[in-house]
Amino acid sequence: MFHGWRALLRAVRRPDATVRAPFDPQLRYPQPWEGLKEPDNPYNQYHRERAARYLSPLAPAVARDSKAVRRMRTFERRQPSVTAPTGAFFTHRPAGSGTTRLVFRDNRGEERVLVEDFRPSLVYPDVYPNGFWVSPDGRYVAYTQAEPASEGGATLHMIRSDTGAPVGAPTPEAMWASGTWLDPHEIQHGGGVFVYATVKMRPYYQDWTPYVRRVAPDGTFHDHPLPLEESALDGTQYEFQPGPEPGTVTVLTSRHPINTPTGVRVVDLEGRGRGCTVQRESDQALARVRLGPRQADGTRRLFVLTLDEKSGHRGRVLAVDPPTKPGGRPRTREIVAAEPGDVIHQFEMIDRGRDRPPALALSVRRHGADVRVDMVRLTEDTRPDHGLTVEDRWTVPLPGAQALTASEPGTEIRGHYGTISALSPTHGDGHGGLDIEYSARESIPHRLYRLTAVSPQATPTLVAGPTTEEIRATGVPDISVTLHDIPVGPERSTSMFIVRRADSPERTAGAQGTKVPAVFWPYPYYFLGGPNANFNAVMARLVGKGAAVVVPVVYGSGGQGYDELLGPRAGARVYAAEDMAAALDHLDTMPEHAGRRGRVLFVQSASGATGLDVLRYMSDRFDAAVFNRPALTTISPDNSQQPVNMDVTDPADRRAGYALSGGITETPQPLPRTIVFVYGSVDPRIPDYSVRMTAAALDDARATYHGDKAKPGGGIYLIEQMGGHFPDADEQSILSAVLGEVTGVDQRPAQEPAPNAGTATAPRVGAAWNLAPPLRASGLDRLPRAIAFTNDAWQRRVLAVSSAGLAPVTELPNSAADVCRRPAPPAPLAHHMAARTELVERLALQRAHNPSPGI
Incomplete structure (x- = not known):
């Protein structure tokens, strides 16, 4: 009572x-x-x-x-592919199913389910939608698997793409988004280097430890701590990308994986003095990193999206050249910046083939949820100290995306209502393409669009996800x-x-x-x-x-x-x-x-x-x-x-x-x-x-x-x-x-x-x-x-x-x-x-x- x-x-x-x-x-x-x-x-x-x-x-x-x-949660969802020499890897939830599968499609078009019930850690599932990493030769796949409620860490597995057979023992407490395979000096026959992090829960923070895994041609591997040049503060979290040269890794550090200043540095795993600091957390700028296509000398140019003060915290993409001497600061040049009123949310580099400069795909937001994908075609300026410059830029159309109208005549709308949840470069027509995943919160479940050419005249086609008729039939x-x-x-x-x-x-x-x-x-x-x-x-x-x-x-x-x-x-x-x-x-x-x-x-x-x-x-x-x-x-x-x-x-x-x-x-x-x-x-x-x-x-x-x-x-x-x-x-x-x-x-x-x-002792006042x-x-x-x-x-x-x-x-x-x-x-x-x-x-x-x- x-x-x-x-x-x-x-x-x-x-x-x-x-x-x-x-x-x-x-x-x-x-x-x-x-x-x-x-x-x-x-x-x-x-x-x-x-x-x-x-x-x-x-x-x-x-x-x-x-x-x-339940009906609305079981639409088909296929996320953008990760391509490798052997084929394409992607996650797929069939229509009417409550489970997601990890699928490999080889170059002949034959599909193989690698993981029947794929359950990566649920931390930010739409920020890092894939939860798996493919080796450069396409032979191995590393992925995380977790219980639905687990976020503090997942179990890291490694399997062969041709058979789905496990490689070595699973690794517990491996964190959700921190992994990458490094570029080899040459295509190794069955080996490779994988960088990841484990996490242990401490009072008030997560204790992350980065590791390097060296995989031998016979599938055996050995792990050892990543040799960082600077000691990190308690609670530092890591994300990894390949380094610009074979034997290097790009390490991104932050105090929280979302909206915190990001440190970016290149770490030389071979101790040859090729490491450098691109951006410090004290610079108070968010950052994302991507690598350009492989060049004739085996290196790849590093590109950084930074939301620094110079960009008005709206984003600009920089090309990063290595320092002229060991221990020096790298040289950076601005390639493209956010247009007035825009914020660049994410970017990808698209390989357009031999002897062609790459293209940039920009996920852009305006007014918060007015979203679009801009394609930027680059060209090489041969004048000294110029390098890559913008040849042309256009917005990629998204057929069937949610329309948006403005209540005031002077408000400019450039895209559609919703979110671009993922981008992934593809080979396209041989000169580059792009997978785009899009959704709108109240009206359109996730759809996968595929752009097969880097051209203003190209229009992406819907390759997965429900049609408008299927959506409306469920009550959306x-x-x-x-x-x-x-x-x-x-x-x-x-x-x-x-x-x-x-x-x-x-x-x-x-x-x-x-x-x-x-x-x-x-x-x-x-x-x-x-x-x-x-x-x-x-x-x-x-x-x-x-x-x-x-x-x-x-x-x-x-x-x-x-x-x-x-x-x-x-x-x-x-x-x-x-x-x-x-x-x-x-x-x-x-x-x-x-x-x-x-x-x-x-x-x-x-x-x-x-x-x-x-x-x-x-x-x-x-x-x-x-x-x-x-x-x-x-x-x-x-x-x-x-x-x-x-x-x-x-x-x-x-x-x-x-x-x-x-x-x-x-x-x-x-x-x-x-x-x-x-x-x-x-x-x-x-x-x-x-x-x-x-x-x-x-x-x-x-x-x-x-x-x-x-x-x-x-x-x-x-x-x-x-x-x-x-x-x-x-x-x-x-x-x-x-x-x-x-x-x-x-x-x-x-x-x-x-x-x-x-x-009542008193009335409501x-x-x-x-x-x-x-x-x-x-x-x-x-x-x-x-x-x-x-x-x-x-x-x-x-x-x-x-x-x-x-x-x-x-x-x-x-x-x-x-x-x-x-x-x-x-x-x-x-x-x-x-x-x-x-x-x-x-x-x-x-x-x-x-x-x-x-x-």
Whole structure:
């Protein structure tokens, strides 16, 4: 029986509990919800029962969505081929199948299945889609195999391509994306050199160790550590490409595989002084590396895509020539740069045959999800110090790709809505070709296009993936996508995509006062230039039911580091909050989307911190919120991800890190009527207790503001699923039904009887807008509507801040009655942008006279 929130939370609160800081055992963070790590504590038991009551009426919707989601997840998918002298290698999921096969097609066209149930590690499956590496002579294939929920490491296997027979014993703890075969001095008869990395889980980080595997002609091999010229920091992660000369390897290092500055260096395995550093992590630039075709002397030219400051963090491709003397810096020349408004996301080098310069294939993003493939034909300029230059450049057409329209006449659209998930060069007509994998999140599952000639007149053909008729037969809707360009300030703008059914009546519905339910899905600019728009069965199902999916492109330079997305004092989070406020203001000008009714916040994975900022600053603009596997912690020894870097000697960073580790106790009011957290019990990225900590902090805030027993609206629900970071079809069906319920596009089931019904100690009212102490120093207090905090021995004091200035200091209310006497929140955030400069100056002056001590 429920006896009140304070009693329930008291059972799991441990005020003296702490957790040590990453890399600093002397520094301890308070963590009052440490007790939630125990799976059978009273709080968890209560929420399990509460979730069961919430999901029970949704069972019919779950059953319907399960059938639809399963159909949508079993379209044919064939990924781009990797070519070798013996034939082509690719992964293939046949239509109607739930498993993927690794296939070899020889030069006679005969296919052989090498791995029947190919399950590479699921870390970023669409970022590194292949999960296998083919030796230069095509004789061997190395690949990783993992359990569905495993991300910390997979088992490395090596097999023969002609028979599929294993070569040697499997290697455990081999990481998912770090492998390459090196170019031999000459085509070796059955031998080769393979470079890979193993990983061991340590508290707070992953310990990567790179190895060199030398394979003898008889198939036996020996492994030894890769001789790196510089020692790497703890938590350094590796990616490998062949080196420009036989016997060398290109090593890419980073602190996290997505959106962190990348170091690039060439390592000489033979000790002949051919190593060099192309780019350091301290250069603060993301990078990708590819090799050009083999030249007459057996070497290959190195090409680097760098999103450096000179390119405006939008990308330029450099040709790299070796240093003139051992130990020197290599010479670089710019070949091509991103055009205004573009971000180069990925690139490939295409061999056009003997005596022909190579071509470049560029995966380009604009506005976040306006994507295209540009082909750049190169020519050799014989003048001194010139080398390769651009002969011509054009955009490759993609027949049947998702169309995109602009709401403003002056907005330029260059491509299609969706994502280019993979590129791979092919032989084509003998002078180069390209495989292109494309999808659109709500309307087009993955399709494989093949371009057989490097020519402006060539059009790729669809070689794998479903036809439009097959797609529509499963319930995937025909959609319309509109791009909105939204001013954020006098010098900055952002983009927003609104996805609806093509036959949606919103143009007349708005005039009639009919609201169109909308899922507002902010996601930080991710992986070299944009949100992930891979096909998503849940979103396709939701749009098919009649909801709109609204995707604001928050903080859109495309070149920021991972720390800027989640970091304690991340500038990106300030920009993201401003972008979201501007997008919401724009939505409110559209009659069919105006107001909070039917508007649902949806965040997942790395946008968890973005979702927390929404709850702090603009929660009154949403009817409900759904957090799907959200990243809510930066301090977790159990988390397989590298923790966000912070200066543990800086009190501001310490407070911010604590805020993202279950220490969130101050939250704005009113919260959305329903907040649903969906998380996996074996998710190595998102510890389950980190989600429960955040929920407990919000429940604590509700008890403070609304009384011990009263729970306004729908309240908070915790739905624990048995999978990892990537949900299976059954888990996606539950998420689909939850989104259908909170948006109202499904017939709303009867409301759950409130187990904590009782007399409210105060009515539901608007309370003060509070900014938790850890985020005050983060820069988020630059936002015009905020509360700046000081912190002294857990006695919380607030400074009410608005565009009008600083109000007198008051104690944080300890009862709902105190809340009732507080003023209503100021006007929406984005309406006060003009006061931002004055506010920053006033806050700086206030800090100078009243600095905040650290925790």
